[in-house]
Amino acid sequence: MTKVNQKRPDTKMLVMTAILTALVVILQFMGQFIRLGPFMISLVLIPIVIGAAVGGAKVGGWLGFVFGVVVLISGDAAAFLAVDVFGTIVTVLVKGTLCGLAAGFVYQLVEKKNRYLAVILAAIVCPVVNTGVFLLGCLVFFMDTVTAWANGGNVVAYMFLGLVGGNFLVELGANLVLSPALVRILDVAEKSIGKKKAIKEAAKAENITEKAENTDNNPNEELTDSN
Numbered sequence: 162m163t164k165v166n167q168k169r170p171d172t173k174m175l176v177m178t179a180i181l182t183a184l185v186v187i188l189q190f191m192g193q194f195i196r197l198g199p200f201m202i203s204l205v206l207i208p209i210v211i212g213a214a215v216g217g218a219k220v221g222g223w224l225g226f227v228f229g230v231v232v233l234i235s236g237d238a239a240a241f242l243a244v245d246v247f248g249t250i251v252t253v254l255v256k257g258t259l260c261g262l263a264a265g266f267v268y269q270l271v272e273k274k275n276r277y278l279a280v281i282l283a284a285i286v287c288p289v290v291n292t293g294v295f296l297l298g299c300l301v302f303f304m305d306t307v308t309a310w311a312n313g314g315n316v317v318a319y320m321f322l323g324l325v326g327g328n329f330l331v332e333l334g335a336n337l338v339l340s341p342a343l344v345r346i347l348d349v350a351e352k353s354i355g356k357k358k359a360i361k362e363a364a365k366a367e368n369i370t371e372k373a374e375n376t377d378n379n380p381n382e383e384l385t386d387s388n
Contacts, residue, residue, distance in 0.1 A: 177212075178220050184208040185224050189231040203332050205231075206291065209261045210284050210340040214272075218265025225261025225291075229254040241303060248302025256294035263290045280344050284336035292329045296320055 188205040205228055213221025232238050232253050241249040264283040271279035299307050299320060311319035 174216055174220070178216060178223065181208040181212045181220075181224055182227050185227050186231050189228060189237075190235055192237075203328065204335055204339070206260070206287050206332055206336055207339050207343065210264050210280070210287050210336060211343055213261055213265035213283055213287070214268045214280055214340075214344050216265075217269060218262050221261030221263075221265035222258050223261070225257040225259065226254060227257075228261075229257030232257070241306075244306050245302050248298065252295060252298030252302060256291050256298065259294055260287045260291035263287065277341055280341045281337060284340040285333065288329060288332045288336055292325050296325065299324070 185205055185208050188203075188208065192203045192205060209221055209224045209228060212224045233242075233250065238249050238253055241252070264287040267286045268279045268283040271282055304316075307320060307324070308316050311323075
């Protein structure tokens with residue numbers, strides 16, 4: 162019985178991770194079609210935050226890595242791939258993986274004190290790390306290209322306002338609004354499933370107890386059956 166109970170959480174987590182992985186892929190491919198005015202709304206960080214909250218830093222890191230892979234194959238990083246393939250791959254994969262890991266670590270640090278605060282902080286940290294590593298990658302691998310794109314203007318201002326500004330704020334807002342709500346929904350679902358399992362287990366235990374009592378009260382029936 163103990164071995165079976167130990168395997169159940171692992172199976173549930175694998176299923177949850179698979180579902181969130183699929184969501185990351187779908188949302189990243191759909192991101193180019195979801196817009197708020199001139200800004201593209203990327204919802205892909207939301208399942209990463211949820212995965213980091215529910216499954217920890219490892220799950221968050223995995224989902225972030227998948228996010229990076231999809232960015233590379235979807236064409237979203239085409240402009241940077243044309244300049245430096247190695248720099249693009251490193252930047253995109255590292256920023257995705259680290260944003261998931263960071264969200265998971267922050268959540269785990271704060272969860273015991275206040276779970277909802279932990280979710281909110283994870284929802285903030287995820288896009289901050291994702292954008293921060295992207296900007297760092299631009300400085301390391303693409304500074305000449307970004308300078309040319311700035312067309313003689315302030316390069317730092319162009320990086321913050323032109324490359325990331327509006328989209329970052331939209332992503333941060335979406336994370337802050339949706340991530341806590343979705344984690345709450347997961348909590349309710351888990352509690353409901355847990356209650357159903359508890360009821361089933363209690364019913365099984367009651368049946369076993371009744372059978373044991375019937376056997377104790379009628380020992381002659383067993384002897385008759387065996388003869």
